[in-house]
Amino acid sequence: MKHLLSIADLTSEELIEIIKTAEKLKEERYKGITTDYLKNKSLAMIFELPSTRTRVSFEVAMTELGGHALYLNWNDLQLGRGEPIKDTARVMSRYVHAVMMRVRDHAVLEEYARYSTVPVINGLSNLEHPCQVLADLLTIYEYKGDLKEITLAWIGDGNNVCNSLILASALTGMSMIISTPENYEPNREIVKKAQELGAKVKFVRDPKDAVRDADVIYTDVWTSMGQESEREKRLKDFARYQVSEELVKLSTEDVVVMHCLPAHRGEEITDEVVEGKHSIIFDQAENRLHAQKAILLRLIGED
Ligand code: CP
Ligand code: NVA
Numbered sequence: 001m002k003h004l005l006s007i008a009d010l011t012s013e014e015l016i017e018i019i020k021t022a023e024k025l026k027e028e029r030y031k032g033i034t035t036d037y038l039k040n041k042s043l044a045m046i047f048e049l050p051s052t053r054t055r056v057s058f059e060v061a062m063t064e065l066g067g068h069a070l071y072l073n074w075n076d077l078q079l080g081r082g083e084p085i086k087d088t089a090r091v092m093s094r095y096v097h098a099v100m101m102r103v104r105d106h107a108v109l110e111e112y113a114r115y116s117t118v119p120v121i122n123g124l125s126n127l128e129h130p131c132q133v134l135a136d137l138l139t140i141y142e143y144k145g146d147l148k149e150i151t152l153a154w155i156g157d158g159n160n161v162c163n164s165l166i167l168a169s170a171l172t173g174m175s176m177i178i179s180t181p182e183n184y185e186p187n188r189e190i191v192k193k194a195q196e197l198g199a200k201v202k203f204v205r206d207p208k209d210a211v212r213d214a215d216v217i218y219t220d221v222w223t224s225m226g227q228e229s230e231r232e233k234r235l236k237d238f239a240r241y242q243v244s245e246e247l248v249k250l251s252t253e254d255v256v257v258m259h260c261l262p263a264h265r266g267e268e269i270t271d272e273v274v275e276g277k278h279s280i281i282f283d284q285a286e287n288r289l290h291a292q293k294a295i296l297l298r299l300i301g302e303d
Contacts, residue, residue, distance in 0.1 A: 002299060003113045003120045005106075007130040008167045008193065014298065015137070015171050021294035022138045022287070029064070029290070036066025037301050042096040043067065045123065048074040048103045049225045053261060054123045054131065057288040058100055061296055070096070089115035097300045104226045119299040126160060126226060127187065132260050133164040135291035136218075137172065139284045143256050144215055148173035153214035153251070155179050155207045156241045156268050157234075158186030161220045161260050166190055170199035177202045179210035181237045207241055211251040217278075218258040219243045219268045235267070243269045248278055256280045 003009060010018070028035070043062050045055060055071060062069035074080055079088050089112045092099055098119045103109050106127035113120040122130050137147060144150055152169070154162050158180045166186055169176045170193075178186065178201060185191075185203070194201060204210050211217055222238040223231045248257060257269075257278045265271040274281060 001117065001119060003116075004130055004295060004299065005109055005113055005120065005122045005125075006128050006167065007133050007164045007171070008197075009130075010171065012171045015134070015168070018134055018291065018294045018298055019138050019141055021297060022134070022290040023142070025293045026138075026287070026290040034064065037297055038062060038065035038067035038097075041065075041067040041098075041300055043069045043296065043300075044072055044092055044096045044099045045069055046072045046074060046077065046079075046099060046101045047123070048101075048108075049124070051102055051123070053285055053288050054100075054102060057292045058123070058296075061289055061292040065293060065296065067097075067296075085111050086115040088112070089120075090117070093117040098296070121295065121299065124160060124225075126224070127190075128164045128167075129160045129260070130164050131288070131292060131295060132161055133168050134295060135287040136165070136258060136260070136284060137168060137174075138287045138291050139258065139280060140174075140216055140256075142283070142287075143280055150215045151175045151177060151213055152216040152218055153177045153179065153207075153210040154218050155210060155243055155247070156219045156238060157184050157222055157224065159220055159224050161218075162186045163190045165218070166194045166199060166201055167197075169201060170194040170197035173198075173200075175200040175202075177204060177210040177214065179204050179207040179241070181205075181241060184237065207243075207247060208250055211247055211255070214251050214255055216256050216258055217243060217248065217251060220260055221262070221264055222268050238268065241268070243273055245270065245272050245276065248273055248276070258284050261285055 100121040102123040106125035
């Protein structure tokens with residue numbers, strides 16, 4: 001029994017295996033091949049925050065693999081009325097085969113996982129977004145091949161997605177150049193851990209310096225869920241960090257642009273870039289489905 005709270009809960013080998021499985025399942029789906037690897041298995045999906053991609057792709061993934069997913073809003077559960085996390089975790093473990101959770105505070109996820117006897121999957125916390133990053137790696141692999149040869153430029157907020165990418169870079173050998181405003185750097189302990197694991201991570205203040213030799217430009221919202229009260233300040237602090245046509249033009253000719261979505265056009269990215277020829281954003285979004293299936297098979301599929 002294994003949880004997926006952090007991308008670093010996987011070994012390099014497991015991570016590559018998930019990408020390969022996702023690639024295979026994607027191919028099969030295009031050919032119309034159906035499987036029921038998760039027949040009679042149930043996934044509980046507990047959301048403390050909204051979601052489009054994570055919710056729908058996990059639910060469809062379970063359906064297409066012959067299983068069942070339950071969408072559970074935190075506030076509709078007794079959790080919302082104060083039932084302890086440790087009680088909820090133990091009760092759920094008696095009913096379902098895995099739990100996917102989206103929470104404000106990563107510590108809640110860790111507490112839940114301590115009491116759960118079935119795998120717990122991080123569907124986004126303030127600290128990490130491992131399922132997103134597995135789909136991202138599948139996408140980069142499809143477009144660019146060998147991840148070891150790739151340089152990814154992260155522009156904007158050093159947030160949950162950035163943290164998971166940094167740890168993933170340690171597992172895959174991918175290089176990262178990170179450009180954030182002062183005081184918006186990624187989590188210090190995660191950077192330290194990744195560097196100890198051999199991650200090639202560089203920091204530059206000017207986004208122009210980050211994109212020059214990049215194979216991938218990646219950005220995400222300036223105000224993540226739960227940070228809404230900081231929005232006005234963030235708009236000012238991030239003003240120089242927009243992924244615009246001008247910025248993309250400074251990069252390599254075949255650079256690809258990624259965004260985990262939802263995007264705020266006119267803030268962290270322009271409409272022209274989202275809709276432009278370098279954007280692989282909607283293929284990236286599709287890959288959430290294929291990657292999610294591979295994660296589920298890894299955690300609750302039969303050997
Ligand atoms: N990228 C992502 O996790 O999107 P949702 O918030 O819609 O799930
Ligand atoms: N960093 C964003 C990602 C949304 C999928 C957030 O946490 O809101």
